[in-house]
Amino acid sequence: MPSHAKNGSAHSQREAQSEQRFRALIEHSADAIALIDSQGKLLYASPSTQRLLGYTPEELLGRIAVDLVHPDDREHAMSTLAAVRHTQETSLTVEYRLQHKDGTWRWMEATATNCLHNPHLKAIVGNYCDITERKLAEQRKNEFISMASHELKTPVTSLKGFTQILQRRFTQRGDEESLRFLARMDGQINRLSKLINDMLDIVRLEKGTLAYREEPVDLAVLIQETVENLQASAPNHQLQLEHIVPASVFGDPDRLGQVIVNLIMNAIKYSPHADTVLIHISTEKQQATVSVQDFGIGIAEVHQQHLFERFYQVPDPMEKTFPGLGIGLYSASEIVKRHQGRIWVESKKGEGSTFRFTLPLRKHDTSSNSATTQREA
Numbered sequence: 001m002p003s004h005a006k007n008g009s010a011h012s013q014r015e016a017q018s019e020q021r022f023r024a025l026i027e028h029s030a031d032a033i034a035l036i037d038s039q040g041k042l043l044y045a046s047p048s049t050q051r052l053l054g055y056t057p058e059e060l061l062g063r064i065a066v067d068l069v070h071p072d073d074r075e076h077a078m079s080t081l082a083a084v085r086h087t088q089e090t091s092l093t094v095e096y097r098l099q100h101k102d103g104t105w106r107w108m109e110a111t112a113t114n115c116l117h118n119p120h121l122k123a124i125v126g127n128y129c130d131i132t133e134r135k136l137a138e139q140r141k142n143e144f145i146s147m148a149s150h151e152l153k154t155p156v157t158s159l160k161g162f163t164q165i166l167q168r169r170f171t172q173r174g175d176e177e178s179l180r181f182l183a184r185m186d187g188q189i190n191r192l193s194k195l196i197n198d199m200l201d202i203v204r205l206e207k208g209t210l211a212y213r214e215e216p217v218d219l220a221v222l223i224q225e226t227v228e229n230l231q232a233s234a235p236n237h238q239l240q241l242e243h244i245v246p247a248s249v250f251g252d253p254d255r256l257g258q259v260i261v262n263l264i265m266n267a268i269k270y271s272p273h274a275d276t277v278l279i280h281i282s283t284e285k286q287q288a289t290v291s292v293q294d295f296g297i298g299i300a301e302v303h304q305q306h307l308f309e310r311f312y313q314v315p316d317p318m319e320k321t322f323p324g325l326g327i328g329l330y331s332a333s334e335i336v337k338r339h340q341g342r343i344w345v346e347s348k349k350g351e352g353s354t355f356r357f358t359l360p361l362r363k364h365d366t367s368s369n370s371a372t373t374q375r376e377a
C-alpha cells in the first residue's frame with residue numbers, strides 16, 4: 001500500500017475517534033446543548049435534554065426554542081437571542097424558566113453563543129444548566145430576609161417615635177445631659193433602620209420590584225431636611241451645607257433621600273477621627289451635581305471601582321471596625337441610575353473621600369419657556 005494511503009486511513013481513523021470522543025462528551029455532559037438556527041428553530045438537542053426537560057431530542061427538533069420559555073421570561077430570552085445574533089462567537093448568559101414535559105417549570109441558566117458564521121455549525125449554540133434548586137434556595141432566603149426585616153421595622157419605627165417624644169420633653173426641661181445620651185441613642189436607631197432598609201432593598205433590587213414614584217423633587221430642600229435629621233443624631237460631626245443652590249429634578253423623593261442618607265451616614269461612619277462633612281449642590285448645563293465630602297479614612301484606588309457592587313466592602317484588617325452589609329452604595333447607584341444619573345467617588349487613602357452624583361434637571365430650570373420635565377418629554 002502506498003504510504004500516503006496508509007497515512008490517509010490512519011488520519012481518517014483518528015478523525016473518527018476524535019468525533020466519537022466529542023459525541024460521547026456531549027452525550028454524557030450534565031448540561032444540555034442545543035443548536036438553534038437563525039429563525040430560532042431547534043436543529044439539535046443533546047440527549048441530556050431528556051433528563052433536564054423530559055423531552056427526547058427528537059420531540060424537540062424543529063420546534064421554536066422560545067416557545068418552551070415561561071411567558072414572563074420570554075421577552076428577556078428573545079432580546080438575549082437577538083443580542084447574540086449581533087455578536088460573533090461571544091457568549092451571553094441568561095436565566096429563565098423552561099417548561100418540563102410534565103408541565104412544571106424548571107429554572108435554567110442558558111449560555112448562547114453565535115456560531116451562525118461557523119461553517120461547521122451554522123447555528124446559535126445554547127448550553128443549558130438546571131439551576132432550579134439554587135433559585136428555590138435564593139427565593140427562600142429572600143423571603144426570609146424580607147419577612148425578618150419587615151418584622152424588625154415596626155419596633156424600630158416605634159423606638160424612633162418615642163425617642164423624638166423624649167427629645168422634646170428633655171428640651172423643654174433643659175436637660176442637656178439626657179439630650180446628649182438620647183442623640184447617641186437616636187444615632188444607633190438610625191443605623192439600625194438603615195441596616196433594615198438595606199436588607200429590604202437588596203431583596204427588592206434582586207427581584208426588580210423596587211417601586212419608584214415620579215414627581216418633581218426640590219433637591220436643595222430634600223438635602224436640607226435630611227441634613228437636619230441626621231445632624232441631630234451625629235453630635236460628634238458637623239454636617240455643613242457648603243453651597244446649596246435650587247435644583248429641581250424629577251423622581252422619587254424617598255429614594256433620592258435614601259441616596260443622600262447613605263452617603264452622609266457613610267461620611268460620618270468612615271471618619272471616626274475627623275469631624276467635618278461638607279455637602280454641596282451645583283447645577284451646570286442640564287444637570288445637578290450633589291457631593292458629600294469627608295476627611296476620614298479614605299479609600300485606596302484599587303477598591304474605588306468596586307464600591308458600587310453588591311456586598312462589596314473594603315477589606316478591614318481589624319475586622320468589624322465598621323459594621324455594615326455592603327449594600328448602601330449598591331442601592332444608591334441603582335437608584336441614581338434609575339433617575340438617569342451617575343455616581344462616582346474621588347478619594348485618597350488616609351485623606352478622605354468625596355462621593356458625587358448627578359441628576360438631570362427638570363427642563364424648566366434650564367430652558368426658560370417650557371415647563372415640561374425631561375421625563376415627560
Ligand code: ADP
Binds near residue numbers: 262270324325
Ligand atoms: P457598608 O454597609 O459596608 O458601609 P456601603 O455599600 O455603604 O456598605 O459601602 C461599601 C464600602 O465602601 C464600605 O464597606 C466601605 O469600605 C467603603 N466606603 C463607603 N463610603 C466610604 C467613605 N465615605 N469613606 C471610606 N470608605 C467608604
